[in-house]
Amino acid sequence: MKTETIQLAGDVPGNHIELRVLRFAGKDEKAVSAYLQSSLHGSELPGQAALHFLLPMLEKAGREGRIAGDITIVPQANPVGSAQWLSHQHLGRFEFFSSGNFNRSFPLLDTFDTSGLVPLDGPKSLAERLKAQLLRLALPHDIVLDLHCDDESENYLYIHQAFLPEMYDLAAALGSTAILSWNSTADAAFEEACAHPVLQLPEGKRDMTRRAVTTVEFRGLNDVDIATGKADAEGLYRFLVHRGVVSDPAVTLTVDFKGPVTPLENVEMVRAPQGGMILFHVNIGDEVAAGAKLVTVVTVPGDPSGDITLTAPQAGRILTRRSHRYTRRGDDLLKLLGSKRSEQARPGSLEA
Ligand SMILES: [Zn+2]
Incomplete structure (x- = not known):
């Protein structure tokens, strides 16, 4: 060498x-x-x-x-x-x-x-x-x-x-x-x-x-x-x-x-609608049904009425999660491998 x-x-x-x-x-x-x-x-x-x-x-x-x-x-x-x-x-x-x-x-x-x-x-x-x-x-x-x-x-x-x-x-x-x-x-x-x-x-x-x-x-x-x-x-x-x-x-x-061989357009990039604490309901490797709870974003700590729970847009496998537990509005939370095109699909790389 x-x-x-x-x-x-x-x-x-x-x-x-x-x-x-x-x-x-x-x-x-x-x-x-x-x-x-x-x-x-x-x-x-x-x-x-x-x-x-x-x-x-x-x-x-x-x-x-x-x-x-x-x-x-x-x-x-x-x-x-x-x-x-x-x-x-x-x-x-x-x-x-x-x-x-x-x-x-x-x-x-x-x-x-x-x-x-x-x-x-x-x-x-x-x-x-x-x-x-x-x-x-x-x-x-x-x-x-x-x-x-x-x-x-x-x-x-x-x-x-x-x-x-x-x-x-x-x-x-x-x-x-x-x-x-x-x-x-x-x-x-x-x-x-x-x-x-x-x-x-x-x-x-x-x-x-x-x-x-x-x-x-x-x-x-x-x-x-x-x-x-x-x-x-x-x-x-x-x-x-x-x-x-x-x-x-x-x-x-x-x-x-x-x-699975998943086209990028079939990857559901689940993003935070607001900022706050991240509480995951799923782990990587989980297979989930459409509508299953994925993650709750706590926007007002101590007040459950501020919780926003995001669900699976389609059935699939949880490929990744963010490693931090505090998010900004609009940031990625997890990737779900679906079997059909995501309604959020856009050209180019999946993340910043
Ligand atoms: Zn890298």
């Missing part, structure tokens, strides 16, 4: 960030290559834990000459977001300077040629230069896994519809409970930026059996522990072996994903 440290100058003199890039050179230039990154949202650590335990497995494979395809890993993809603390709290999702979501507004290229992207020392903000650099690192690979997590959540994947059904193997390898499929835009999330050049190719030339591009939602913010990290590392390793990036005769994968 080779470690490369890429330095990006800050936007004012006297400071910089460092991006740590870990590379394994494959023995077979025809083998599938893979790029994995974690913590683009700085406070999302389950993927970082998975990579922490995956790397020794890959180093062992490297020592034994079993790395077939090139592998590039960036365990901490966003040193800017990792360093954002305010009033003793870590805030890694939105950039302090612009309030922009770190996983939106990536450049959408029509080809795999990255020469037009802003260079490391170009006249753009650090966040824009970082996005360009991550894209330069990722795009040469057949497989791009961007490891994130939700608030409180099941283990699920975002996948563009064009990459299905070929990517059911990833869902099987990771034990994902659901796939959220999209086909229009994801507001130029990293995943969309990596899928975009593939989708510009004619259908017959996309070579989808080699490719995988996804946002992995490795459960919730607090699902960071040794056992889960090791299990997720084994899942990622199983997938890499299945795709021939690493060879390991001891590892096999049965592609038996049976979870």
